[in-house]
Amino acid sequence: MVSKKMTVKNEQGMHMRPASLLSQMAAGFDSSVKINFNGNAYDCKSVMFLMSACIKCGSEIELQCEGADEEDALAQISQFIEDGMGD
Amino acid sequence: MKNGIAASRGIGIGSICRIIEHDLSFDAKMVTDTAAEKARFHKAIDEFVKDTNAKAEDIRRLIGEKEAEILLGHAVMISDPAMSGEMDKMIDSGQCAESALTAVCDMFIGMFSQLDDDMMRQRVSDIADVKVSILKILLGIEDVDISKVAPGTVLVCKDLTPSMTSQIVKENVTGIITEVGGKTSHSAILARALEIPAVLSVPGIVDEVKDKDTAIVDGTEGIVFINPEGDVLSKYMLKREEYIKRQAELDKFIGKETVNADGTKLELFCNIGTPKDAKKAIECDGEGIGLFRSEFLFMDNTHLPTEEEQFEAYKEAVETMGGKTVIIRTLDIGGDKDIPYLGLEKEENPFLGYRAVRYCLGNIDVYKTQLRAIVRASAFGKVKIMVPLVTTVSEVRSVKELVSEIKVELRAEGKAFDNDIEVGCMIETASASLIADLLAKEADFFSIGTNDLTQYTMSVDRGNSKVAYLYSTFQPSVLRSIQHIIKCGKEAGIPVGMCGEAAADPLMIPLLMSFGLDEYSVNPVLVLTARCIISKWSKEEADALTAKVMALNSEEEILAVLKEAVKE
Numbered sequence: 001m002v003s004k005k006m007t008v009k010n011e012q013g014m015h016m017r018p019a020s021l022l023s024q025m026a027a028g029f030d031s032s033v034k035i036n037f038n039g040n041a042y043d044c045k046s047v048m049f050l051m052s053a054c055i056k057c058g059s060e061i062e063l064q065c066e067g068a069d070e071e072d073a074l075a076q077i078s079q080f081i082e083d084g085m086g087d
Numbered sequence: 088m089k090n091g092i093a094a095s096r097g098i099g100i101g102s103i104c105r106i107i108e109h110d111l112s113f114d115a116k117m118v119t120d121t122a123a124e125k126a127r128f129h130k131a132i133d134e135f136v137k138d139t140n141a142k143a144e145d146i147r148r149l150i151g152e153k154e155a156e157i158l159l160g161h162a163v164m165i166s167d168p169a170m171s172g173e174m175d176k177m178i179d180s181g182q183c184a185e186s187a188l189t190a191v192c193d194m195f196i197g198m199f200s201q202l203d204d205d206m207m208r209q210r211v212s213d214i215a216d217v218k219v220s221i222l223k224i225l226l227g228i229e230d231v232d233i234s235k236v237a238p239g240t241v242l243v244c245k246d247l248t249p250s251m252t253s254q255i256v257k258e259n260v261t262g263i264i265t266e267v268g269g270k271t272s273h274s275a276i277l278a279r280a281l282e283i284p285a286v287l288s289v290p291g292i293v294d295e296v297k298d299k300d301t302a303i304v305d306g307t308e309g310i311v312f313i314n315p316e317g318d319v320l321s322k323y324m325l326k327r328e329e330y331i332k333r334q335a336e337l338d339k340f341i342g343k344e345t346v347n348a349d350g351t352k353l354e355l356f357c358n359i360g361t362p363k364d365a366k367k368a369i370e371c372d373g374e375g376i377g378l379f380r381s382e383f384l385f386m387d388n389t390h391l392p393t394e395e396e397q398f399e400a401y402k403e404a405v406e407t408m409g410g411k412t413v414i415i416r417t418l419d420i421g422g423d424k425d426i427p428y429l430g431l432e433k434e435e436n437p438f439l440g441y442r443a444v445r446y447c448l449g450n451i452d453v454y455k456t457q458l459r460a461i462v463r464a465s466a467f468g469k470v471k472i473m474v475p476l477v478t479t480v481s482e483v484r485s486v487k488e489l490v491s492e493i494k495v496e497l498r499a500e501g502k503a504f505d506n507d508i509e510v511g512c513m514i515e516t517a518s519a520s521l522i523a524d525l526l527a528k529e530a531d532f533f534s535i536g537t538n539d540l541t542q543y544t545m546s547v548d549r550g551n552s553k554v555a556y557l558y559s560t561f562q563p564s565v566l567r568s569i570q571h572i573i574k575c576g577k578e579a580g581i582p583v584g585m586c587g588e589a590a591a592d593p594l595m596i597p598l599l600m601s602f603g604l605d606e607y608s609v610n611p612v613l614v615l616t617a618r619c620i621i622s623k624w625s626k627e628e629a630d631a632l633t634a635k636v637m638a639l640n641s642e643e644e645i646l647a648v649l650k651e652a653v654k655e
Contacts, residue, residue, distance in 0.1 A: 015206055017156060020163040027168075046169035048195055054204040 002074045003036075003064040010087035013056035016047075018085035023047040025077060031067025033077060044077070089289050091264070093309030094275035097284035097334075098327040099262025100320070103300045103313075104236050105293060106244035106251065109228045111219065113185040121179050128184035131224040132171060136162045138220075145234075145254075161217050170195070185225055192218035236260065241302040245293055252277045262304030264292055264311055278306075286311050337615040341372055345607075345618045347600060348625035354606035355618055356412070358586055362400050365407035367611045372618075375412035377534065377608020378473070378586035379404055381457065382420060390428055391453065397460035405468035412469045414534065414584075414608075415461050416513065417454070417486075419443045419475040429453075438542070443476035448485055455489060462493050466503035472510045473534055478518040483529040486510060511581075515539035520568045527579030534608070535572055537587025541565050560589045561649070562642045566598065570637070573602040584608055591617045594649040597624045601633035 010018060026033040026044035033044035035053065041064075042053045055061060063081065065073040080086075118124040139162045147155035165171055170191055177187035192214050199211045223230065233242070233254040241262040244251070255277075263278050263285040270287075278285035284306030296302070296313055303312040303323045307330070312319055345355040356377030357368035368376060384392045384400055392400075405413050420426065421434075421442025434440040447454035464470055474486050487510050497504050511532035514520055520540065527533070541560050542549060549558040559565070569585075576583035584606030589595045591609035596617070599607070609617050632652050639645050 012206070016160040016163075016210070020160065023163075023167070043169070047163055047167045048169040051207055051210060052195075052198055052202065054202055054207055056204075 001064065001066040002070050003062055004074055004078050005060065005062045006078060006082055008055055008057060008059045008061060008081065008085075010084040011057050012087065013059065014050055014053060014085075016051065018087060019047045019050040021086050022077070022080065023050055025080060026073070029065070029067070029069050029073040031065045031070045031073045033073055034064045036062040036064060089292065089311045089313070091286040091289035091309050091311060092269055092275075093306055094268070094270055094287045095263070095278035095283060095285035095306045097282070097306050098323060098330050099241060099284040099302075099304040099306065100323060100327060101239040101241040101261040101302060102237070103243050103296050103298055103302050104231060104240045105296065105298055106231055106233070106242060107293065108245050109223065111222050111226065111228075113183075113222075113226060115186045116183050117181045118178070118183050119181070121181060124184055125175060125178050127225070128174065128178060128187070129171075131184070131221055132165055134224050135165060135217075135221050142254075157213065161213060161220075164214065165217050165221065185222060188218060188221055188225070233260075241304055243292055243296055243302070247277065252281075255281060255283070257281050257283065262286075262302065262306070264289055264302065264304060266290060266292055337619055340615045340618045340622070343618065345374065345621055347621050348623060348628070351626065353600075353604075353621060354584070355614060355621070356414075356584065356586075356606055356608040357611045357614065358608050359404070359611070362403035362407065364611070365404040365413075368614075369407065369409075371611035371614045373611055373614050375414075375469075375606075376404065376408060377412075377414055377584050377606055379413055379415045381415060381418055382424075385418060385420065385426055385429070386424070388428075391456075394456045394460045394463075397457055398463050401461055401464035401470070402467050405464050405470055408468060410468050412471060414471045414473050414511070414586075415464075416473045416475055417444070417457055417461070418447055421446060438548075444474050444482050444486070445476065448482065451489070455493065458486075458489055459493050459497070462490065462497060462504045462508060463502055465505035465508045470505065470508060471532065472508065473513055473532075474510065475513045475536070476516060476539070477512040477514070477526065478516050480522065480525050480529055483510070483512055483526060487529065513539075513586075514572045516543050517568070520544070520572050523572045523575035524578070527575045527581055530581060532581050533572060533576045533583045534606075535569060535583065535585040535587065535604075537565075537569070537585060537589040540568060540587070544568055559642050560587070560592075560595065561645050563637075563640065563645065566637065566645070569599070570602045573599075573604055577603050582606060593620050593653050594646070596620050597629040597649075597652070598633050598636060600624055600626065601629040 008014065023045055034041045035044055037053050037055055037059060042049045044050060063074060063078050139158055143155040143158040146158060173191045174187040177190060178184060195214050196211050199207055199214065202208055233251055234256055236259050238259045240260050241264065242260055243264045246265055246267045247263065260283055263283055265287045266289060268275060268287040275285065275287060284304045286304050286306055286309050289311055301314050303315055345353050347353065354374055356375040357371065357373035358378040359365055359368055359376055360380045361383050365376065384397055401415060421431065421437050421440055423437035461470060461472055472490065474483060477483055490510055494504065494506065509531035511534060512526060512530045513536045514523060514533050515536035519526060537560050541558060544565050545557050545562055547554050547557040549555050573583045582605040585599065585604055586608040590607040591613040607617055636645050636648055639648065
């Protein structure tokens with residue numbers, strides 16, 4: 001299992017569009033992809049759970065991947081989040 | 088005839104198309120062939136996703152990217168493993184597709200409605216939309232395709248939802264009637280944006296009408312007729328023609344200067360009650376604010392508004408007007424209004440009592456806070472101070488002294504303001520009118536408040552139905568008072584405005600023009616109407632009419648002559 005801490009930068013946080021892009025990206029990996037935030041773990045492959053996390057601009061989150069392609073998943077997804085998730 | 092809320096102006100006449108809310112109940116049965124049930128379920132989802140994407144494409148073309156994305160989100164949501172994935176599992180365990188869909192959607196609706204985030208709570212209506220749309224497909228219920236209704240259709244529905252409004256073709260829908268919704272509801276805003284006449288909150292209308300019934304929708308008056316009898320239909324067809332003609336005529340005045348038939352320029356301002364109304368004044372083509380009532384800051388509050396709170400509100404209005412004049416009336420309040428924290432005593436005769444400038448000069452701390460906020464707002468545009476209920480010269484002098492003190496203080500504090508800020512007075516009492524010549528030497532401008540001036544001049548409580556017949560701005564005494572005030576202002580070389588209802592009255596405008604009024608301040612929605620009326624009168628015509636009117640003995644005769652001469 002690998003993980004990385006980061007800060008969400010896009011202005012509107014994890015709203016519909018970033019959540020849907022992120023979930024599509026996470027679904028492309030065999031590994032499980034989770035975000036730990038506020039003491040809860042959210043499955044990144046589900047746009048519904050991602051939105052329910054209420055992650056806002058400036059939120060500190062931990063991205064956690066586990067599985068065969070965990071290194072790739074962590075690298076690509078963390079890059080995507082740090083780049084502002086397409087916003 | 089039925090009454091409702093007048094939500095979007097104009098008259099629409101057409102054939103009814105009902106948008107019915109379907110019964111979406113179903114039998115929650117157990118299934119044995121789970122594979123077949125799942126296939127039925129996924130066929131419905133595929134159809135939903137296809138529909139949604141097509142709708143989103145239409146909306147992207149017609150409205151915009153952002154609106155389209157909301158709909159595209161619906162397709163993403165249902166495809167989510169936590170949605171269709173969970174539903175699949177429930178079907179595997181023997182539940183029917185309808186039950187699985189409802190259970191999972193309702194679980195998320197419950198979860199999202201408890202979130203501490205406005206934007207996410209809005210997703211509740213999206214999930215509900217998804218649920219209803221797929222249920223309809225599963226139950227084989229077909230919706231009316233609003234985008235395909237025939238020209239001349241009046242839509243009748245419980246409420247207009249966003250997905251319904253996005254399908255409306257403006258050219259085909261002539262009117263809208265709903266059972267719920269108010270003036271500021273989503274339906275009302277969209278109807279106004281599409282310029283479709285609409286009457287909302289007509290109880291039971293959906294069940295009372297049939298498709299193809301004839302309906303008249305009077306969105307100006309808030310009246311609806313279903314299958315009108317006698318000559319109602321022909322009358323309304325005529326009314327509709329007139330409305331359209333009149334609208335077209337008024338539209339010609341958008342962005343034009345306010346000039347009379349001689350080409351003399353006059354000022355046409357707006358009366359507003361909150362900083363947000365300033366936007367409306369701009370949208371309605373107002374040339375400034377002739378009356379910004381400051382009471383809202385005090386009425387809708389639990390404490391005395393601080394200087395900063397007031398400053399922000401005045402500044403917002405001033406900045407919205409972008410350099411155009413904003414005349415702020417200082418606190419106009421008395422014992423007839425209950426503002427607990429001000430500790431005003433109930434009075435026997437509140438309109439003759441401790442109110443407006445009298446209260447303010449007796450509570451210097453309260454007044455100074457307000458004046459400081461107004462003077463500071465003058466750094467952001469053209470602000471003028473207007474003092475209400477003046478009856479003596481010394482009241483105006485006292486306010487001017489206070490303003491001078493404030494300027495010294497602000498300069499010492501290094502705060503910006505307009506050093507030439509003007510202080511004027513409302514002329515709305517018999518006393519102020521009689522000493523208008525004296526007041527004109529102290530005040531930088533006059534603004535005539537016709538509502539109070541009429542009440543005080545005629546000594547009539549307009550709330551008392553036994554004497555209300557005396558309450559008229561067209562009484563010879565009130566007209567003489569107005570004429571005198573304007574004359575005194577002119578002689579002293581100060582501008583005179585009017586911020587009462589009379590300033591937009593088609594019967595009053597020629598008289599005011601003849602008297603020499605400089606500035607007309609009206610409700611924002613009346614700007615174009617007033618500009619149109621002003622454009623029709625030359626000074627010479629107005630003078631001739633006024634000479635005739637001022638020689639008459641009674642309000643009845645005056646009104647008769649004016650109605651004969653009126654130009655609409």
